[in-house]
Amino acid sequence: xxDKRELEIIKIIKQNNGVxxxxxxxxxxxxxxxxxxxxxxxxLVEQNLLTVKGVGKSTRYLISINYDLFYPIDINKYYxxxxxxxxxxxxxxxxxxxxxxxxxxxxxDDESLRLNLLQEKFKKNVSKxxxxxxxxxxxxxxxxxxxxxxxxxxxxYSLLETERLLKEKETAKGKTKAEAVMLLNHKEAxxxxxxxxxxxxxxxxxxxxxxHSILMKELGIAKNIRRARVGISxxxxxxxxxxxxxxxxxxxxxxxxxxxxxxFEKALLILLLISYIQPFVDGxxxxxxxxxxxxLMNHQYCPISFRTVDSVEYKKSMLLFYEQNNIxxxxxxxxxxxxxxxxxxx
Numbered sequence: 001x002x003d004k005r006e007l008e009i010i011k012i013i014k015q016n017n018g019v020x021x022x023x024x025x026x027x028x029x030x031x032x033x034x035x036x037x038x039x040x041x042x043x044l045v046e047q048n049l050l051t052v053k054g055v056g057k058s059t060r061y062l063i064s065i066n067y068d069l070f071y072p073i074d075i076n077k078y079y080x081x082x083x084x085x086x087x088x089x090x091x092x093x094x095x096x097x098x099x100x101x102x103x104x105x106x107x108x109d110d111e112s113l114r115l116n117l118l119q120e121k122f123k124k125n126v127s128k129x130x131x132x133x134x135x136x137x138x139x140x141x142x143x144x145x146x147x148x149x150x151x152x153x154x155x156x157y158s159l160l161e162t163e164r165l166l167k168e169k170e171t172a173k174g175k176t177k178a179e180a181v182m183l184l185n186h187k188e189a190x191x192x193x194x195x196x197x198x199x200x201x202x203x204x205x206x207x208x209x210x211x212h213s214i215l216m217k218e219l220g221i222a223k224n225i226r227r228a229r230v231g232i233s234x235x236x237x238x239x240x241x242x243x244x245x246x247x248x249x250x251x252x253x254x255x256x257x258x259x260x261x262x263x264f265e266k267a268l269l270i271l272l273l274i275s276y277i278q279p280f281v282d283g284x285x286x287x288x289x290x291x292x293x294x295x296l297m298n299h300q301y302c303p304i305s306f307r308t309v310d311s312v313e314y315k316k317s318m319l320l321f322y323e324q325n326n327i328x329x330x331x332x333x334x335x336x337x338x339x340x341x342x343x344x345x346x
Contacts, residue, residue: 005032006040010063013050018060047108066104072328075316083236088323092240096325097252097273106265106327111335115264118342122302125346137346138194143167144305146186149289152311155179181218186286189214193294200294203254203270205247211294212280212287221282225250230278234315237322239278249277263299267292268334272321285318304341309333 005028012024025037041061044050049071051064064070078086093100107115126134147155147162157165157179161172166187171180189211193199200207213223229241240246253273257266274288293303306314317329 003040005036006044009037009040009044010049013061013063017062018053020057020060024061046110048104066100068325069100069104069327071326073320073324073326075313075320075329078320079316083234086236086323088236089325090236090238092238092249092277093325096276097249097256100325101269102256102259105262106268106331107262111331112262112264115335115338118339119301122342122346123300125342129346134346138303141303141305141341141345142187142190142194144307145190145289145293145303146183148306148309149186149286150179150182152306152309152314153182153286155182157183178219182215185215185217185219186290188217189290190293193290193297197298199298200291201298203257203291203295205250205254208250208254208274208279208287208291211290212283215286215290216280216283219283222280225279226281228281230281232278232319232322235319235322237319239276246277246279250279253277257295263296263301264334264338266295267301267304268327268331270295271334272318272327272330275318276322302338302342302346304334304337305345306337307344308340309337 008029009024012027013019016023021034021038021041024041025032025034028037041050045052045061047070048064048066050067051062053060053062129137143163143166144159146166147157147159150157150162157172157175161175162183164170165172165180165183171177192214193211209224216223225243225246227243230239232239240249253269256273257269260266260269270292271288274291275285278284280287289306296303314333317333320326320329
């Protein structure tokens with residue numbers, strides 16, 4: 001929300017929740033037309049930041065119950081405060097999956113239109129490719145995804161070194177065995193999903209565990225749902241620490257995603273919620289990125305490599321969701337990376 005007029009409208013409604021468009025117009029700090037006020041209010045309603053009560057002259061505008069989920073936050077300004085200075089939601093939000101996310105559309109009409117047009121472009125591009133050409137492009141994306149997903153987790157292989165490793169099994173000098181294994185596991189998980197395209201047509205806890213097991217192979221990391229508390233670097237947010245509650249949250253997540261019809265919502269929810277629940281000792285975000293792509297590919301949507309995302313910005317946006325349950329910054333990453341994938345591959 002870069003428009004200062006929208007910010008002022010939000011401020012006015014926060015101070016006088018249940019206010020009419022005329023009342024907003026009358027107290028606005030600078031000259032503005034009544035038609036502009038009405039247009040901005042409609043935009044804010046469409047963005048799930050405001051709700052409307054009443055009709056006609058009785059119409060009143062209120063802050064939406066989903067305001068915290070969508071309100072655009074200046075992420076650089078947010079992180080000017082150190083960890084202990086930030087006012088955060090420190091504990092797992094038990095209502096987030098079963099209530100908040102169940103009742104709301106994550107994308108605005110404009111965002112949905114943009115994503116759907118990109119998907120149509122992807123389908124058109126793919127229709128022109130031979131089977132061999134399609135497989136070649138998919139392999140190129142798989143290499144990029146393996147590299148970037150691993151880089152986000154601290155892997156120091158370059159993209160070129162990753163390509164040599166995955167194509168020729170040539171390890172890079174000066175790198176650890178664990179780094180090579182991490183990359184090879186990514187490729188194995190992607191290959192498994194390509195060979196079994198409908199494996200995640202219906203999401204379940206056991207299937208999420210299966211993908212995690214492939215990604216953690218030979219890395220000395222426990223493959224089952226964790227039974228101990230975990231801390232997350234860079235934040236005071238603490239996820240659930242009871243394994244029964246973790247399984248319950250994962251089950252609720254699967255039920256939520258299976259109930260959604262919008263494929264983009266399914267993919268975005270996977271990225272956010274596996275990371276938020278932190279069901280495993282390690283490898284949560286890696287699992288989320290692979291399962292996200294499995295859902296996209298299962299429905300013949302363009303997969304995402306995340307190749308151009310900045311690793312630090314990715315982590316900051318995810319931490320923002322942990323701390324505020326706010327998706328605005330990470331949603332921008334998702335949309336931009338889907339656009340990049342459509343325009344770069346296939």
